[in-house]
Amino acid sequence: MSTVLHHIPGARSFRILWLLQEMQITPTVKTYKIQDGSLRHPDFMAKSPAGRIPALEIDGEVIYESGAITEYLCETRPEFGLGRAPGDPERIAFLEMMHYSETIAHLIAGLNLQWIFLRNPADRSETVCKLEARRLQASLVPIEELLGRQDHMLASGFSAADTMVGFSLTASQRYVRFDRFPKILAYLDRMTARPAHALATALDGESNVFDKDFYEVEA
Numbered sequence: 001m002s003t004v005l006h007h008i009p010g011a012r013s014f015r016i017l018w019l020l021q022e023m024q025i026t027p028t029v030k031t032y033k034i035q036d037g038s039l040r041h042p043d044f045m046a047k048s049p050a051g052r053i054p055a056l057e058i059d060g061e062v063i064y065e066s067g068a069i070t071e072y073l074c075e076t077r078p079e080f081g082l083g084r085a086p087g088d089p090e091r092i093a094f095l096e097m098m099h100y101s102e103t104i105a106h107l108i109a110g111l112n113l114q115w116i117f118l119r120n121p122a123d124r125s126e127t128v129c130k131l132e133a134r135r136l137q138a139s140l141v142p143i144e145e146l147l148g149r150q151d152h153m154l155a156s157g158f159s160a161a162d163t164m165v166g167f168s169l170t171a172s173q174r175y176v177r178f179d180r181f182p183k184i185l186a187y188l189d190r191m192t193a194r195p196a197h198a199l200a201t202a203l204d205g206e207s208n209v210f211d212k213d214f215y216e217v218e219a
C-alpha cells in the first residue's frame with residue numbers, strides 16, 4: 001500500500017514529511033501550488049475538503065489536518081515513542097504543544113495572506129502586518145521560556161510535538177527577528193541537525209510561494 005503526501009514546499013505538510021522520516025517512512029510526494037488553483041481540484045477536495053495541505057494517504061486511509069495525521073501516526077506506530085497516550089504523565093503537555101503549534105501557524109497564515117496572497121499589494125494593511133507580526137512575536141515568548149527549562153517541547157525529549165511546533169518556529173522566521181530568541185535558535189539548530197529533518201528537507205522542494213527570506217513593514 002503506497003503512502004502519498006499531498007504537499008507544498010515549506011508548508012505545514014513539512015511537519016508530516018519530517019515525522020514520516022523520523023518513522024523511516026518515505027512517502028510519494030505530490031506537490032501543489034496555492035496560486036494555480038490545484039488545491040481546488042475536485043480530486044484533491046475529495047481528500048481534503050477545505051482544499052488544504054497536508055493530506056496523507058496511508059494504511060488505505062486518507063487523512064487531513066496535520067495534527068490529526070500526527071496523532072494517527074503516533075498511535076499506529078507506538079514503537080517510535082513519539083506520541084503521549086492518555087494516562088501518560090506528559091499527555092497534557094503533549095496536547096498543549098500539538099495545538100499551540102497552530103496558535104503560532106494561524107498568525108503566520110494571516111501574515112502570508114497580507115504579504116503573499118493579496119492579488120493587489122496596495123490592499124495590504126501596514127497596520128495589520130505590524131500588529132500580526134507583534135502577536136506572532138508574543139506567541140514565541142512562552143516557547144523561548146520553555147526552552148530555558150528543557151531541550152525539547154516535552155521535558156522527556158524529542159516527540160511529535162517537536163515536528164508540529166518546530167515547523168511553526170521555522171516559518172515564523174519570515175516575519176519575526178529571532179535575535180531576541182536565542183534559545184529557540186539553538187533549538188532549531190538541534191532540530192535541523194537531526195538526520196530525519198535533513199532527509200525531509202531533501203524531499204521538501206523549493207518554495208513556490210515566497211520570494212524573500214524576511215518580510216517587514218518599513219519604518
Ligand SMILES: N[C@@H](CCC(=O)N[C@@H](CS)C(=O)NCC(=O)O)C(=O)O
Nearest residue numbers: 011012034051052053054065066067
Ligand atoms: N489546521 C490545518 C491547516 C492547513 C492549512 O491551512 N494549510 C495551508 C498550507 S500551510 C493551505 O493548504 N493553504 C491553502 C489555502 O489557504 O488555500 C493543518 O494543520 O493541516
